[in-house]
Amino acid sequence: MANVMVNAPKTARKGEVVQIKAIVLHPMETGYRVGTNGQMIPRNIIERFTATWNGEEIFDMKFSPAIAANPFVTFFATASESGKIGLRWKGDNDFDVEHSVDIAVE
Amino acid sequence: MRSWLAALVPVFAATFALAQPATDGRRTGYQDMSPALQQMEDDDSANPGMLFVQMGEALWRQKTGGADKACADCHADGSMKGVAARYPAIPAKGDKPVDIEGRINLCRTGQQKAEALRPESEDLLALTAYVVQQSRGEPIAPPDDPRLAPMRADGEKIFKQRQGQLNLSCANCHDDNAGKKLAGATIPQAHPTAYPVYRLEWQTLGSLKRRLRGCLIGIRAEPYEVGAPQWVSLELYLMSRARGMRLEGVGVRP
Amino acid sequence: MSGRRDFLAGAAASVVLLPAAAWASPDSLALAIREVVGDKELREGKVKLDIPPLVENGNTVPLTVSVDSPMTDADFVKAIHVFNEKNPQPHVFSATLKPRNGKAMISTRIKLADAQKVVAVAETGAGEFWTASANVIVTIAACIEEPS
Numbered sequence: 055m056a057n058v059m060v061n062a063p064k065t066a067r068k069g070e071v072v073q074i075k076a077i078v079l080h081p082m083e084t085g086y087r088v089g090t091n092g093q094m095i096p097r098n099i100i101e102r103f104t105a106t107w108n109g110e111e112i113f114d115m116k117f118s119p120a121i122a123a124n125p126f127v128t129f130f131a132t133a134s135e136s137g138k139i140g141l142r143w144k145g146d147n148d149f150d151v152e153h154s155v156d157i158a159v160e
Numbered sequence: 161m162r163s164w165l166a167a168l169v170p171v172f173a174a175t176f177a178l179a180q181p182a183t184d185g186r187r188t189g190y191q192d193m194s195p196a197l198q199q200m201e202d203d204d205s206a207n208p209g210m211l212f213v214q215m216g217e218a219l220w221r222q223k224t225g226g227a228d229k230a231c232a233d234c235h236a237d238g239s240m241k242g243v244a245a246r247y248p249a250i251p252a253k254g255d256k257p258v259d260i261e262g263r264i265n266l267c268r269t270g271q272q273k274a275e276a277l278r279p280e281s282e283d284l285l286a287l288t289a290y291v292v293q294q295s296r297g298e299p300i301a302p303p304d305d306p307r308l309a310p311m312r313a314d315g316e317k318i319f320k321q322r323q324g325q326l327n328l329s330c331a332n333c334h335d336d337n338a339g340k341k342l343a344g345a346t347i348p349q350a351h352p353t354a355y356p357v358y359r360l361e362w363q364t365l366g367s368l369k370r371r372l373r374g375c376l377i378g379i380r381a382e383p384y385e386v387g388a389p390q391w392v393s394l395e396l397y398l399m400s401r402a403r404g405m406r407l408e409g410v411g412v413r414p
Numbered sequence: 415m416s417g418r419r420d421f422l423a424g425a426a427a428s429v430v431l432l433p434a435a436a437w438a439s440p441d442s443l444a445l446a447i448r449e450v451v452g453d454k455e456l457r458e459g460k461v462k463l464d465i466p467p468l469v470e471n472g473n474t475v476p477l478t479v480s481v482d483s484p485m486t487d488a489d490f491v492k493a494i495h496v497f498n499e500k501n502p503q504p505h506v507f508s509a510t511l512k513p514r515n516g517k518a519m520i521s522t523r524i525k526l527a528d529a530q531k532v533v534a535v536a537e538t539g540a541g542e543f544w545t546a547s548a549n550v551i552v553t554i555a556a557c558i559e560e561p562s
Binding site: 128 | 473474475498501502503505506507508509510511512514515516517518519520521522523524525526
Binding site for chain 1: 208210211215363364
């Protein structure tokens with residue numbers, strides 16, 4: 055997907071702890087700012103970021119409005135088997151973006 | 161009208177940012193940033209501007225317009241290296257200089273038979289970011305084209321001319337007081353080495369024109385219209401002033 | 415042109431949008447932490463909070479929380495919570511972890527509205543709570559700066 059950037063190793067040894075980095079395009083409008091028209095800009099944030107490894111959940115993070123725009127998250131996971139690392143962001147206004155990267159584990 | 165000058169003196173705290181040794185004294189805004197932000201810019205997996213570069217690459221390869229052509233169909237991979245370092249320039253069949261955004265839109269309308277991309281739109285910023293990134297590390301090398309001389313001179317005149325309700329010129333801050341603090345931030349020398357830039361204040365990527373517009377509004381001057389020649393004239397002067405300095409690709413700034 | 419902050423007047427002149435009492439305070443920070451920790455003891459240690467002490471712009475502050483833990487089934491971190499003291503609300507993020515994360519370390523970028531304390535709380539699988547905090551000075555604040 056063009057508006058998601060993921061950095062994860064393409065290969066890993068079984069049992070190796072790898073770092074996964076992800077950034078998604080999103081304004082993360084807090085709902086606390088006043089626009090140039092004098093009106094409060096409505097809140098528009100991502101609320102939840104989850105990651106899976108071949109479907110098994112490996113990470114779950116609840117965002118608040120205090121997470122910066124174009125949210126960037128890094129976390130670690132133990133390489134178990136080859137397959138797909140799945141990432142999903144859900145939030146206000148039916149925001150629901152999924153992205154996956156392949157990883158080969160030997 | 162000099163009384164306001166005295167009032168401004170306490171605003172310019174006499175602190176100089178630590179200068180890295182440079183043979184000609186020129187510094188980029190990168191050198192004035194905290195290590196945390198420098199690291200954010202240097203790490204391609206963390207630099208938020210890189211997301212736009214990635215988006216730009218996808219657009220670069222996407223067929224579009226009445227001609228159903230992608231940028232990549234005409235421009236081989238690697239062919240954009242060095243291009244951003246020598247812009248603004250006058251296109252082959254034209255007589256007015258354009259910046260990178262202008263050049264992209266000339267291709268869109270002329271070659272791809274597609275609509276021009278709106279200024280500061282996500283797509284135009286992404287494509288510009290992708291093109292500029294191909295020149296990361298290249299020294300700024302304004303072209304020798306003699307036709308550019310009058311516009312560049314015009315840009316220099318604008319840079320040095322006092323304007324706006326605060327009656328300040330760009331040079332007052334960026335030549336005379338660079339390195340000193342203004343409202344807590346270090347005044348940079350204003351070399352355009354990192355545009356389009358992910359500016360934390362904007363919380364997104366933005367063009368040099370957006371930054372210049374912000375400066376003009378800041379000194380209470382009337383910003384030029386969209387598409388006005390002054391933007392390109394200013395950029396011509398700024399790029400020649402920054403001749404030889406290396407492009408950072410898409411940068412990060414506070 | 416409206417809405418452009420007057421940089422000469424300095425960041426202190428920014429408009430506060432909500433009554434100060436409605437924003438996070440040391441009390442709401444304490445309450446938010448209590449909601450997570452309950453009556454359990456909150457110990458300092460094991461948690462490292464990496465955040466720059468002085469940031470130019472509060473809109474994007476890099477932060478890394480790491481917890482000293484072997485991340486085995488017997489001894490692992492099951493949640494990391496980060497709170498703030500002076501933003502409009504006290505939460506920053508909450509993340510759940512498992513032994514298979516291998517390393518209890520999360521990096522992200524956050525918004526800070528003012529010079530304030532940031533607090534990280536880690537909960538272990540055994541139900542222990544560990545904490546660390548850091549003070550950050552913010553030159554240009556998030557939340558209260560108008561968009562330009």
